[in-house]
Every structure is written in C-alpha cells, then in structure tokens.
Amino acid sequence: MTDVQRRSKKRKRGGRSRRKKKEECTPAAAAANNASVSVSVSVSSSTCASSVVRSASKSSSSFLDKMKAKLSGGYFRMINEKLYTCSGDEALNYFKEDPALFNVYHSGYQEQMSHWPVQPNDIIIKWINDRSPSLVVVDFGCGDARLSRSVKNKVFSFDLVSNDPAVIACDMSNTPLDTSSVDVAVFCLSLMGTNFPNYLQEANRVLKHRGWLLIAEVKSRFDPNTGGADPNEFVKSTCELGFASMTQDFSNKMFLLFYFQKKEKQRPKEPQIKWPELKPCLYKRR
Numbered sequence: 001m002t003d004v005q006r007r008s009k010k011r012k013r014g015g016r017s018r019r020k021k022k023e024e025c026t027p028a029a030a031a032a033n034n035a036s037v038s039v040s041v042s043v044s045s046s047t048c049a050s051s052v053v054r055s056a057s058k059s060s061s062s063f064l065d066k067m068k069a070k071l072s073g074g075y076f077r078m079i080n081e082k083l084y085t086c087s088g089d090e091a092l093n094y095f096k097e098d099p100a101l102f103n104v105y106h107s108g109y110q111e112q113m114s115h116w117p118v119q120p121n122d123i124i125i126k127w128i129n130d131r132s133p134s135l136v137v138v139d140f141g142c143g144d145a146r147l148s149r150s151v152k153n154k155v156f157s158f159d160l161v162s163n164d165p166a167v168i169a170c171d172m173s174n175t176p177l178d179t180s181s182v183d184v185a186v187f188c189l190s191l192m193g194t195n196f197p198n199y200l201q202e203a204n205r206v207l208k209h210r211g212w213l214l215i216a217e218v219k220s221r222f223d224p225n226t227g228g229a230d231p232n233e234f235v236k237s238t239c240e241l242g243f244a245s246m247t248q249d250f251s252n253k254m255f256l257l258f259y260f261q262k263k264e265k266q267r268p269k270e271p272q273i274k275w276p277e278l279k280p281c282l283y284k285r286r
Contacts, residue, residue, distance in 0.1 A: 075101070076108025077282070084280035088160075088171045088193040095161045102161035106143060120216035120255045121188050125150045127214065128184065135183040138206060140172045140199060141190025156182065173198035177206040184212045189255070191217060197237075197275045204242050204262065213243055213260040218281045222256055229276035231256065237275045242266045 133152035148155035162169040185203040222231040243260035
C-alpha cells in the first residue's frame with residue numbers, strides 16, 4: 001500500500017470517529033441521557049420518600065401502641081388497688097356501674113400472669129384432675145373460668161362480672177349455693193376484698209364435711225418482713241373457722257398454696273376470730 005493510500009485510509013477512520021462523537025453530543029442524545037438520569041433520580045427519590053413514610057408510619061404506630069399500653073396499665077393498677085382496698089359488695093357495685101372495667105382489669109391481670117414462670121391455677125387444676133371427676137367444685141373469683149374448662153368435674157364459677165353464661169356474677173360472700181353442697185372450694189389469687197374472712201365463711205358453709213379448701217395467694221401478702229401477714233396466723237385463723245390444715249406449699253417464689261379440709265365436727269357458733277390483715281398486692285408503675 002502506498003503512502004497516499006495509507007493517509008487516505010486514516011482520514012476515513014478519523015472522520016467516522018469524529019462523526020460518532022458528534023452524534024453522541026447531539027441535542028436528542030443529550031435529552032435522552034437527561035431523561036434517563038431524571039427517571040433514575042425520580043425513582044430513587046420516590047423510593048426514598050416511600051421509605052421515609054413507612055418509617056414514620058411505623059414509628060407513629062409504635063408510639064401509639066406504647067401509649068395505649070401505658071394507659072391500659074394505668075387503668076389496671078387503679079382497678080387492682082380498688083379491689084384490694086374495698087369490700088366485696090363495693091367491688092360488685094363498682095363493676096355494675098361500668099362492666100367494661102372488668103375486661104380492662106382482666107387484660108392487665110393476664111399480662112401480669114404472663115411473666116410468672118408457673119401459674120397457680122395450673123397446680124390446682126392438676127390437683128383436681130388427679131382426683132375423682134365426681135367431686136363438685138366451686139371457683140371463687142374465677143376470672144376467665146379456665147378451671148371449669150380444664151377439668152371433668154362439675155364446677156360452679158363465681159365472679160363480680162359475668163361475660164360467660166357459665167359464670168355467675170355475685171358477691172363471693174353470698175353465693176346461691178346450698179349449704180354442704182360442694183366438695184372442693186378454690187380461691188386462686190382471689191382473696192382481694194377487705195372482708196375476705198366473709199368469703200372463707202361462705203366457703204365453709206357450702207362445703208361438705210371433709211370437703212377441701214384450696215387457697216393460692218401472692219407470696220408478698222404473707223411476708224411479715226415487708227408488712228405482710230404471718231402465714232402461721234392465717235392458718236390458725238382458718239382452722240378456728242372450722243378447717244384442718246393439711247399441707248402448705250411455699251416452694252414457689254411468686255405464690256403460696258394452702259390446703260385445708262373441713263372438719264367433720266363444727267362448732268355450733270363460729271367464735272370471734274382475729275384474722276391477720278392481708279397486705280394488698282399493688283403493682284408499681286413501670
């Protein structure tokens with residue numbers, strides 16, 4: 001190839017390269033590039049905005065949930081204190097005026113119980129299931145009446161409010177049961193009123209001779225070092241009412257269990273019993 005031919009070929013290649021660069025820099029190409037960048041920025045901005053909205057929505061929802069939980073907890077503590085510091089008939093009238101408060105209380109109660117490693121109701125249910133299904137049971141302060149759903153026995157469930165046809169709303173010191181009609185009486189964290197001895201007197205009335213009285217209570221209520229009752233004094237008073245102490249279980253760190261049996265021979269008239277004051281179980285604000 002001659003020098004003239006080589007130079008001509010280089011000029012052709014140079015021309016094609018310059019035309020290509022020129023085409024890339026035309027207004028149409030620039031517009032296309034700008035549009036691509038704009039779409040990219042728009043999509044990125046949209047995604048970012050959506051992420052911010054979701055984050056704000058999640059944060060707002062979390063804040064509302066926390067506020068609702070705090071308000072619910074406050075209502076629970078208020079109702080709980082009321083139940084521990086008033087009589088049974090006052091508590092009954094309290095819930096009659098606003099039955100919805102009963103649901104608020106039990107929601108808070110279930111929340112508190114969810115932190116307990118062992119539920120006293122489970123121990124009582126097992127105790128009943130280990131015995132004859134023919135035994136008739138009364139559950140004083142039954143709550144959601146789980147005991148009645150967990151045993152084969154006939155169970156009378158009493159509480160201050162009834163949201164279940166199986167539950168009878170009444171003052172636990174005055175139930176509709178006949179005298180000497182049941183075999184087992186249960187108080188599971190339900191000796192709350194200031195007149196709790198009246199509840200135990202009612203249990204004594206409805207129990208058959210040699211019937212069982214099972215009591216589970218929060219341990220702090222029976223700690224003399226922190227203002228609670230002496231458990232020995234409580235046992236003594238209950239025995240004076242007409243029961244024999246069969247066994248006690250203090251092994252759990254959250255609650256105590258007392259097992260009594262009604263004496264066959266009852267005194268003609270109940271003596272004046274000096275009952276220890278049970279310390280209210282009040283929950284601190286968290």
